[in-house]
Amino acid sequence: AQSVAQPEDQVNVAEGNPLTVKCTYSVSGNPYLFWYVQYPNRGLQFLLKYITGDNLVKGSYGFEAEFNKSQTSFHLKKPSALVSDSALYFCAVYEGPARQLTFGSGTQLTVLP
């Protein structure tokens, strides 16, 4: 089975500093990887995805993610964090045969003013 792991439950960063939210994956074939964000009391929102092509994927709200095949990672990044970026971030992998997304455990990002 395919899976993703988010090693950090919580990430704190100061406003204006760069942020990184980590994700590693385990798949048997080519990975299809996603990042979603969940703001308090809201549903998940799609940020970006990697299917093929350029290893640096750009998404919504200034976020980007870097696909690294050798390290089996797909870390989410932003050059300059905003307080409004504070939310719960989920990495996900697509499982082909099951046709479903499998989500990581989530990372709570807090941007401090």
Place this chain on the structure above:
Amino acid sequence: DTAVSQTPKYLVTQMGNDKSIKCEQNLGHDTMYWYKQDSKKFLKIMFSYNNKELIINETVPNRFSPKSPDKAHLNLHINSLELGDSAVYFCASSQGNSPAYNEQFFGPGTRLTVL
């Protein structure tokens, strides 16, 4: 102009009761999903419907029964509620049933509390 809506937003009920959660999407999508998010924020798919037909049915108790009267609606009925059913339930939709290519749009969630 809400894209994916769920009712109710909060649901508090006693063990043993039967309850339903409704979901509607106005995006014209043909695939809808139910997810369960537990108290640790772990999110897991329960069901998926494409054009009113069940295509994913994860290992959930048969007390949970999804019903899709049309492409725009996917309701979740739960019989004989148990304490462990307490969670936030999210509905989602997409155009096409391949999550690899079709972005999923999530509703705001229904917080179910079983006492």
